[in-house]
Amino acid sequence: MILLKNVLLQDQPACILTDGGRIARISREPFSVPGAEEMDCTGKAVIPGFVNMHTHAAMVLLRGIHEDLALYDWLSRIWKIEAGLDRDFIYWATKVACLEMIRSGTTTFNDQYWYCPHTRRAALEMGMRPVVSFIFLDSHDPELALRQREACQRLYRRTQEEWGDDGLFAISIHSLYTVSEENIVWANSFAVDHGLKVHLHLAETSQEFEDCKKAHDGLTPTAYFDRLGVLGSHVIAAHSLYLDDDDIYTLGKRGVNCVHNINSNLKLASGFRFRYNELRDAGANVCIGTDGAASSNNLDMLDHMRNTALLQKAWRRNPTEMPLQELFDCATEHGARALGLNTGVIKEGALADLSLVDITGTTFLSPGSVAANLVYAAHSDVISDVMIDGKWVMRGRRIPGEEEIIAGARSVLKQI
Amino acid sequence: MILLKNVLLQDQPACILTDGGRIARISREPFSVPGAEEMDCTGKAVIPGFVNMHTHAAMVLLRGIHEDLALYDWLSRIWKIEAGLDRDFIYWATKVACLEMIRSGTTTFNDQYWYCPHTRRAALEMGMRPVVSFIFLDSHDPELALRQREACQRLYRRTQEEWGDDGLFAISIHSLYTVSEENIVWANSFAVDHGLKVHLHLAETSQEFEDCKKAHDGLTPTAYFDRLGVLGSHVIAAHSLYLDDDDIYTLGKRGVNCVHNINSNLKLASGFRFRYNELRDAGANVCIGTDGAASSNNLDMLDHMRNTALLQKAWRRNPTEMPLQELFDCATEHGARALGLNTGVIKEGALADLSLVDITGTTFLSPGSVAANLVYAAHSDVISDVMIDGKWVMRGRRIPGEEEIIAGARSVLKQI
Numbered sequence: 001m002i003l004l005k006n007v008l009l010q011d012q013p014a015c016i017l018t019d020g021g022r023i024a025r026i027s028r029e030p031f032s033v034p035g036a037e038e039m040d041c042t043g044k045a046v047i048p049g050f051v052n053m054h055t056h057a058a059m060v061l062l063r064g065i066h067e068d069l070a071l072y073d074w075l076s077r078i079w080k081i082e083a084g085l086d087r088d089f090i091y092w093a094t095k096v097a098c099l100e101m102i103r104s105g106t107t108t109f110n111d112q113y114w115y116c117p118h119t120r121r122a123a124l125e126m127g128m129r130p131v132v133s134f135i136f137l138d139s140h141d142p143e144l145a146l147r148q149r150e151a152c153q154r155l156y157r158r159t160q161e162e163w164g165d166d167g168l169f170a171i172s173i174h175s176l177y178t179v180s181e182e183n184i185v186w187a188n189s190f191a192v193d194h195g196l197k198v199h200l201h202l203a204e205t206s207q208e209f210e211d212c213k214k215a216h217d218g219l220t221p222t223a224y225f226d227r228l229g230v231l232g233s234h235v236i237a238a239h240s241l242y243l244d245d246d247d248i249y250t251l252g253k254r255g256v257n258c259v260h261n262i263n264s265n266l267k268l269a270s271g272f273r274f275r276y277n278e279l280r281d282a283g284a285n286v287c288i289g290t291d292g293a294a295s296s297n298n299l300d301m302l303d304h305m306r307n308t309a310l311l312q313k314a315w316r317r318n319p320t321e322m323p324l325q326e327l328f329d330c331a332t333e334h335g336a337r338a339l340g341l342n343t344g345v346i347k348e349g350a351l352a353d354l355s356l357v358d359i360t361g362t363t364f365l366s367p368g369s370v371a372a373n374l375v376y377a378a379h380s381d382v383i384s385d386v387m388i389d390g391k392w393v394m395r396g397r398r399i400p401g402e403e404e405i406i407a408g409a410r411s412v413l414k415q416i
Numbered sequence: 417m418i419l420l421k422n423v424l425l426q427d428q429p430a431c432i433l434t435d436g437g438r439i440a441r442i443s444r445e446p447f448s449v450p451g452a453e454e455m456d457c458t459g460k461a462v463i464p465g466f467v468n469m470h471t472h473a474a475m476v477l478l479r480g481i482h483e484d485l486a487l488y489d490w491l492s493r494i495w496k497i498e499a500g501l502d503r504d505f506i507y508w509a510t511k512v513a514c515l516e517m518i519r520s521g522t523t524t525f526n527d528q529y530w531y532c533p534h535t536r537r538a539a540l541e542m543g544m545r546p547v548v549s550f551i552f553l554d555s556h557d558p559e560l561a562l563r564q565r566e567a568c569q570r571l572y573r574r575t576q577e578e579w580g581d582d583g584l585f586a587i588s589i590h591s592l593y594t595v596s597e598e599n600i601v602w603a604n605s606f607a608v609d610h611g612l613k614v615h616l617h618l619a620e621t622s623q624e625f626e627d628c629k630k631a632h633d634g635l636t637p638t639a640y641f642d643r644l645g646v647l648g649s650h651v652i653a654a655h656s657l658y659l660d661d662d663d664i665y666t667l668g669k670r671g672v673n674c675v676h677n678i679n680s681n682l683k684l685a686s687g688f689r690f691r692y693n694e695l696r697d698a699g700a701n702v703c704i705g706t707d708g709a710a711s712s713n714n715l716d717m718l719d720h721m722r723n724t725a726l727l728q729k730a731w732r733r734n735p736t737e738m739p740l741q742e743l744f745d746c747a748t749e750h751g752a753r754a755l756g757l758n759t760g761v762i763k764e765g766a767l768a769d770l771s772l773v774d775i776t777g778t779t780f781l782s783p784g785s786v787a788a789n790l791v792y793a794a795h796s797d798v799i800s801d802v803m804i805d806g807k808w809v810m811r812g813r814r815i816p817g818e819e820e821i822i823a824g825a826r827s828v829l830k831q832i
Contacts, residue, residue: 269732293793297789313685319684367832373479376714
C-alpha cells in the first residue's frame with residue numbers, strides 16, 4: 001500500500017491510497033492507513049498514466065537517420081534497414097522506447113512491430129503495460145498469407161499457454177494495401193472469435209484513399225473495411241485521417257477506436273485535418289498515439305497532445321476547439337476503453353497507473369491550471385515519478401537499469 | 417579564456433577557444449592554450465545560441481490563465497490584467513522569462529513590452545543579450561500620440577546617456593491598427609534617423625488583412641506600411657502571415673526581416689500557411705520567434721523550430737520542406753543579421769554565445785545527426801550549459817539565483 005499525501009488532483013489537494021495494483025481510496029481530506037508507505041507529495045500534481053494507442057516501439061533506434069525526405073524515399077530506406085533487424089534489436093530497442101515512454105508518463109502502449117513476444121518481454125521487464133500484436137502483412141502473396149495464418153495460430157496458442165488471458169495480445173492487420181482481402185477477413189474473424197482487438201492503419205494518406213477507391217469500386221478505405229465486416233468496437237484504427245462524411249457515420253455507428261498521430265502526420269506531410277469533432281459526435285472513440293519514433297520523432301504523449309490541440313484549433317480557425325479536458329481524455333481514458341483496460345483515470349477501483357508532476361518550477365508559477373501549463377508550456381521532464389500497477393517504475397526521474405539498456409542498445413545498433 | 421575540448425561541432429569533434437567574449441579559435445585538431453580554463457566536453461555537442469526574434473518576455477507570468485478562448489475574448493481578459501501591472505512585475509517576470517530562455521538555449525531576444533528599461537535590467541543581470549524597445553501604441557488618440565513621441569525622445573536620450581550605442585535599443589510600432597498613421601511615420605523616421613531597428617506586428621490575422629484593405633483603399637498591411645515608407649532592412653516584422661504575392665515581392669525587395677511565430681499562430685488559430693520559401697527566394701530574411709508565453713505558451717525555441725518545420729512540411733504536403741540547416745539558420749544567424757549582432761554562429765570572431773547539448777541520453781542513441789535528434793526528438797532539457805558573451809550563464813542546468821527569482825515572481829503575482 002502506498003499513500004500519496006498532499007498531492008494536487010485537478011488543482012485541489014487530495015490524498016490517494018493504492019493497494020494491490022489498484023487505486024483503493026481517494027479523499028480531499030487527509031487520512032492515514034496503518035502499514036501504508038506514506039509519500040509527501042507537496043509540490044506535486046497527479047495525473048493518470050498516458051495510454052499511447054499507436055506505436056512501433058522498437059523503431060525508436062531508427063529515428064533521425066533519414067530526415068527531410070519524400071515519403072516513399074524514406075520508407076524504402078527504412079524497410080531496407082528493418083529487413084536486417086533481429087530479435088535482440090527488437091528487445092533492446094523496445095527497452096529504450098520504454099525508458100522514453102516511462103519518462104514521459106506513458107504507462108500503457110498499443111504496439112505493432114515484428115517479434116512481438118520480445119517487445120512484450122522487454123516492456124514487462126520495465127514494469128509497463130504493453131499490448132502487442134501478431135502482424136498480418138502478406139503483400140498480397142497467397143503463400144505468405146497462408147504461412148501468416150499458421151504463424152498467427154501458433155503464436156496465439158503460445159500466448160494462451162504462457163501469457164494467459166491478460167488482454168495484452170492483439171491482431172494487427174497492417175493496412176488494406178499490404179494485406180490480401182482473404183487475410184483481412186480471416187484475421188478479423190480470428191480476432192473476433194478469440195475476443196482479441198484488431199489494430200490497423202486506416203486512411204493515413206490521400207494516396208491510400210484515392211488508390212482504394214480506384215481498386216475497390218469507389219469504396220473509401222473505411223467503406224472497404226466495413227464491407228469486409230471488419231469494423232467494430234474491437235478495432236483500433238490508427239490515423240483515420242482521410243474520411244468522408246459517410247466514413248465518419250460508419251466509424252461512429254460501429255464504435256471504432258480512431259487513433260490520431262499528429263506529429264507523424266505532419267512530418268510525413270500526410271495531412272492534419274483530423275475530424276475530431278465529427279468522429280466524437282458520431283460516436284467513435286478518439287484516442288491519441290505517437291506512431292513510431294522514426295517518423296514522429298519521439299514517443300512523448302505530451303508533445304503529441306499539445307500538437308493535437310494546436311492543430312485542431314488552427315485548421316478549424318477556432319481557438320476554442322479541443323479543450324483541455326477532452327484532450328486529456330483522448331490521451332488516457334479513451335485509450336483504456338479501446339483496450340478494455342481499467343486504466344487512464346484516477347478513480348477508486350482503477351488500476352494504479354499514474355504520474356507525479358513536479359510543479360515547483362517556473363512553468364507552473366502562473367495561476368493557470370496544472371493541465372494547461374503541463375500541456376502547453378512544460379515538457380515531460382517535469383514528470384518526476386511514474387507508477388504502474390501500483391509499483392514505482394520511475395522515482396525522481398531515475399529508472400533502474402538505464403545504463404545497461406543504453407549499453408544493450410549500442411550493441412544492437414551495429415546491425416544498422 | 418575558456419577552451420572547450422572534445423566537443424561535437426556539426427557531428428565532428430572540435431576544440432573551441434573563447435577569449436574576451438568572442439570565439440577566438442576553432443580547430444578539428446586538439447590544441448591547448450596556456451592560461452585557458454579547459455573543459456572536457458566529451459558527450460556534448462555545441463550549437464549556436466538561439467536568437468528569439470519576437471517576445472513579450474514578461475507575459476510569461478500570464479500564461480495558462482485563460483485557455484481555449486476565442487481571440488478577442490482572450491485579448492480583452494489579458495488587457496484587463498496588463499492594465500494593473502507595474503515595473504516590479506515586469507522586472508521579476510522578465511527574470512523568469514530569462515530563466516526559461518537560458519534553459520532552452522536562447523542567448524539573445526528581441527522584446528516588445530512595457531517598461532522596457534526594466535526588461536533590460538532584468539535580462540542583463542541574467543547575462544543575456546536583450547534588445548528592448550519603446551512601444552508606440554496610441555489607439556489613434558492624437559493627444560496620446562504626441563505624449564508617446566515625447567516619451568520616446570526622452571527614453572532615447574536616457575539610453576544614449578546610460579546604455580551607450582550598444583545596439584540593444586529599438587523602436588516598436590505595435591501594429592497598423594493600434595498606431596496612428598502620423599505616429600507610424602514619425603516613429604519610423606526617428607528610428608532611421610538614429611540608426612535603430614523597428615519592431616512591429618505585420619499581417620498576423622486574416623481580419624487585420626481584410627480590415628486594412630477596407631480602411632486603406634485596398635492596400636494590404638504590407639502595402640500600407642510600404643506606402644508610408646516604413647519597410648526596409650531595419651524592420652523586424654513579426655508574424656508576416658497574411659501576404660499576397662506582391663507583398664512577398666515587396667518584403668524581399670526591401671530586405672525586411674520576417675519573424676515566424678508558429679505556436680502562437682496555431683494556438684490563437686491565426687493560421688499556419690507561412691510562406692517561407694517565397695519569402696526566402698524573394699530576399700526577405702526569415703527568422704523565428706516564440707511570441708509571448710501567454711499565447712505560445714513558452715519561450716522555448718526548440719519547440720518552435722520543430723513546429724515550424726512540421727508545419728512547413730504539412731501545409732505544403734511535402735516532407736522535404738524546411739531542411740534542418742535552414743531551420744537552424746532561421747533560429748540563429750538570421751536573427752543575428754536582423755539585429756546587426758555578430759552572434760548565432762560558431763565561427764572565429766563571432767560573439768561567444770553558445771550552448772552545450774548533452775548527447776549521452778537515449779534520444780541521441782540512433783545514428784541520426786545531433787541536429788535532427790535535437791529538433792525532432794529531444795526537449796530543451798538536454799541543453800546542459802549556456803554561454804553568453806564568453807561567460808557561463810548556466811552550468812549543468814543550474815542558473816544562479818533561481819530560488820530568489822521564483823520568490824520575486826510569487827510576490828508580484830499578487831498583482832493579477
